[in-house]
Amino acid sequence: MKKLFLLIVTLTGLAALMAAPVGSRLSLIPEPVSVITHEGSFQLPAEVRIAAPAGEDTRFVKSLLEEKLGAAPGRLVRWVTGDREADIVLMLNNADDAETGEEGYRLQVTPQQITLRANKPAGLLYGVQTLFQLMPPQIEGGSRDEGTEWQIPLVEIVDYPRVGWRGLMLDVARHFFTVEEVKQYIDMMVKYKYNMFHWHLTDDEGWRIEIKSLPKLTEVGAWRPEQIGWFGDFTPPSPDAPKTYGGYYTHDQIREVIRYAAERNIQVMPEIDVPGHSSAALAAYPELACFPGSGDHFVRTGAPFLDWNTGGRPAAIFENTLNPASEKVYAFMDKVLTEVAALFPFEYIHTGGDEAPYTFWEKSPEVKQLMKREQLEDMAAVQSYFGKRVEKIILAKGKKMMGWDEILEGGITPTTALMSWRGIQHGIEASNSGHYVVMSPSNYVYIDLMQGDLSTDPRVYNSLRLNRTYQFDPIPEGANPAYILGGQANLWTEQIYHIRQAEYMTWPRAFAVAESLWSPREKKDWNRFVEKVEDHFNRFDYSRTKYSPAMYEPVVTVKKEGDDYFVTLTPEIEGLSIHVSFDASTPDCFSPRVTAPLKVPRNAYVMRIVSYRDGKPAGRMMHISVDDLKKRVR
Ligand code: ACM
Secondary structure, three states: OHHHHHHHHHHHHHHHHHHOOOOOOOOOOOOOOEEEEEEEEEEOOOEEEEEOOOOHHHHHHHHHHHHHHHHOOOOEEEEOOOHHHOOEEEEEOOOOOOOOOOOOEEEEEOOOOEEEEEOOHHHHHHHHHHHHHHOOHHHHOOOOOOOOOOEEEEEEEEEOOOOOEEEEEEEOOOOOOOHHHHHHHHHHHHHOOOOEEEEEOEEOOEEOEOOOOOOHHHHOOOEEOOOOOOOOOOOOOOOOOOOOEEOOEOHHHHHHHHHHHHHOOOEEEEEEEEOOOOHHHHHHOHHHOOOHHHOOOOOOOOOOOEEOOOOOOOEEOOOOOOOOOOHHHHHHHHHHHHHHHHHOOOOEEEEEOOOOOOHHHHHOHHHHHHHHHHOOOOHHHHHHHHHHHHHHHHHHOOOEEEEEHHHHOOOOOOOOEEEEOOOOHHHHHHHHOOOOEEEOOHHHHEOOOEOOOOOOOOOOOOEOOHHHHHOOOOOOOOOOHHHEEEEEEEEOOOOOOOHHHHHHHHOOHHHHHHHHHHOOHHHOOHHHHHHHHHHHHHHHHHHOOOOOOHHHOOEEEEEEEOOEEEEEEEOOOOOEEEEEEOEOOOOOOOOOEOOOOEEOOOOOOEEEEEEEEOOEEEEEEEEEEHHHHHHOOO
């Protein structure tokens, strides 16, 4: 009898397993605060009846549900008013649910019904994103599989974010992205519960925001000769080279992006990067420079114009800083900020402040006079003077100022907020002295850095692997949490020529950042995260979003001992078998498997590397010439 009972239990368990949808392990990114699962599933009926609150503020989430579910083969969406007859019920709480707060939600899936409750429409939006992630990947579109089982696992989820500022920055100056592409980027952000789009709108290589009172900013500053190759190392273009590359956003387009983002609970923070990074502004209005008549004021193309080998802040070969001693500059800033403040509803305007070379300030008689008049001791104090003048303009327009952490050097006002990018230390210090801080340290969240090997990724000065990004903690030890607004990853686009590459650089690292910003610290689990990333790669194949497979490819390090070179291949994730050849053949799983450092054969000229997982190739074949290997010796 006991055996029969056991058999029945086992068979029932098996049947439940078999009935579960394919790939039914939960793969939620970011990981929710609390998930309870139950056996079984909710079967999405052919006609999906949805009840949701009326009103403009839930219009977008309703349209999203209708669009996604209505596009699933064989599904129709019908709106109903009675909760009891609905398959999916969205509710806004009458009395505030303190635990879930402004952006959280409670999602329950039973065999009969899906209910989603939140205090605010933002919570409903995020709950719906989680619901989509509980559905088969075909919900993401692409070539939808007619045979999809539209089953949803039974869960009870309580969820809310760890920090309020969950940002991604896109640099549209080095390379330009159209409004449609920016929207596409924002579409991806909302799926992973980001709520801040930092729009880096101006830099040496382009001015991308229309300023009606200063038309030359975009007539001149938005255009440059096109060059392709390794940005930063181009040959200088001839002065008469046609300026065919560029673009900018009109006021209407900016309002459109802000509206689009707001529907998705995403705020847009503009950045006008001054006093450095201003070549495009100086190309348009050279009178804003210390040396207006130099004839050297151009929109930069990616040909060298700064010297980075100073061990600290760069030196300028060509002037790219506004003249802090000129009243024309403050009149200019007032005009720019008047229009920026009127366009962007967000409370902060980011005014850069990073990497301003002091080279030309040091040579300027006007700056010397300013220092004497204002009793400014050094160039950091000059930059601080500039920053304080700019902040006054911003405050007068009812906005607040944020800047990169260099602005701390000469001192800032108590009301200035800081974005900590040169590591976390500046952010920790600023938070302890009562400044609001967004953590964006380059050594964790600079997603312009290579995520894979030099042999597979465009060359950038450093690399940043997924596992490192996953260790990002926006509230590090020593910081005052009351002043940490949150965190953000930054995508600088020197080496990123188009939106597909922007996607490739963003994902999967932005999964790691999303989880670092949203999920409780104790819920993070690297091995589990990797499994989820693989499931989301599958989703991206449906949505046709590009991502980097670099986590399947080993980290390559080289050592020299005597005349011999040894290569160590370190896998980033578990479960890989790595195979190599030194004889120029294409390795496969029959090639030697790597288990220890490899000695490079004396006359080999190329090393090829491939990873396998569960008997199948994973990631890309890496080809590294032996000459390149030798250059990697540390
Ligand atoms: C920066 O990366 N220069 C802020």
